[in-house]
Amino acid sequence: MKTQTTSPLAAGLAAGLTGTAMTAFAPMVWGTTYVVTTELLPPGHPLFAGLMRALPAGLIALALTRTLPRGSWWLKAAALGVLNIGMFFPLLFVAAERLPGGVAATLGAAQPLLVAALAVAVLRQSPSAWRFAWGIVGIVGVGLVVIGPAAGFDVVGVLAGLGGAATMALGVTLTKRWGRPADVGPTAFASWQLTAGGLFLVPVTFLFEGAPPAIDLNAALGYLWLGLIGGLLAYVLWFRGITSLPVTSVAVLGLLSPMVAALLGAALLGQSLGAIQLVGFALALASIVAGQITPKTKQEAVAR
Numbered sequence: 001m002k003t004q005t006t007s008p009l010a011a012g013l014a015a016g017l018t019g020t021a022m023t024a025f026a027p028m029v030w031g032t033t034y035v036v037t038t039e040l041l042p043p044g045h046p047l048f049a050g051l052m053r054a055l056p057a058g059l060i061a062l063a064l065t066r067t068l069p070r071g072s073w074w075l076k077a078a079a080l081g082v083l084n085i086g087m088f089f090p091l092l093f094v095a096a097e098r099l100p101g102g103v104a105a106t107l108g109a110a111q112p113l114l115v116a117a118l119a120v121a122v123l124r125q126s127p128s129a130w131r132f133a134w135g136i137v138g139i140v141g142v143g144l145v146v147i148g149p150a151a152g153f154d155v156v157g158v159l160a161g162l163g164g165a166a167t168m169a170l171g172v173t174l175t176k177r178w179g180r181p182a183d184v185g186p187t188a189f190a191s192w193q194l195t196a197g198g199l200f201l202v203p204v205t206f207l208f209e210g211a212p213p214a215i216d217l218n219a220a221l222g223y224l225w226l227g228l229i230g231g232l233l234a235y236v237l238w239f240r241g242i243t244s245l246p247v248t249s250v251a252v253l254g255l256l257s258p259m260v261a262a263l264l265g266a267a268l269l270g271q272s273l274g275a276i277q278l279v280g281f282a283l284a285l286a287s288i289v290a291g292q293i294t295p296k297t298k299q300e301a302v303a304r
Contacts, residue, residue, distance in 0.1 A: 085197025
């Protein structure tokens with residue numbers, strides 16, 4: 001009786017697809033943030049929502065893993081936490097408050113382009129016209145999906161949106177460059193950053209929003225979803241993906257977030273999706289798929 005064996009190529013492809021799917025879960029969950037915030041959370045406290053999304057999840061993960069940074073990782077974890085979470089959340093919320101949601105989402109979609117540029121400057125990767133071209137396609141696609149005819153622009157909001165995309169792009173790139181310690185798992189690694197980002201948000205939140213709001217049952221459910229699923233689980237998978245997949249491939253998965261938000265808006269809030277939005281979906285999906293492909297260089301082709 002013959003036994004079937006899996007070729008190394010097939011096994012590697014399956015592992016890569018699994019890793020990509022698990023990483024994609026994070027931005028898909030983040031796409032639920034708008035619906036959860038508008039339908040369950042008390043209005044006027046976006047920074048407190050960010051704080052509740054980061055700090056409790058980080059402390060829970062620290063308690064579970066019982067692993068603290070060592071040596072230079074105290075500074076590295078703090079820097080990554082501030083970039084990926086502590087600075088990103090306030091800039092994101094400022095953009096969301098001062099701009100229509102579609103404009104803010106489109107500015108955030110610039111992150112894959114910024115990561116492609118930082119990969120050249122920080123990771124010393126060769127410039128890729130493929131990455132930059134599909135990054136532009138992704139921005140156009142997201143713009144068609146989420147920007148409505150009444151879109152307006154505010155200078156502070158635009159700067160905040162671009163700043164948020166830049167800080168997370170730098171955080172993603174540095175996460176790829178530094179990796180994570182060999183004896184530290186993805187949950188512990190995420191706990192360091194969530195805790196650092198949450199601690200950074202504590203004074204920012206109370207400075208700009210004052211005392212926390214009253215929390216009813218709906219708000220408690222919303223904060224639990226944002227903290228445990230949108231925070232702990234999503235960031236564990238996200239940081240795991242950054243360390244195991246090409247950084248530009250991970251960054252383009254972020255386009256899933258505004259797409260999921262648009263789908264939920266149509267399904268739950270009665271928002272319409274017309275032909276232009278469907279074309280945008282097709283372009284954004286094409287950009288995501290193309291972002292998972294690494295074209296061979298001329299040298300590789302000649303060697304082959």
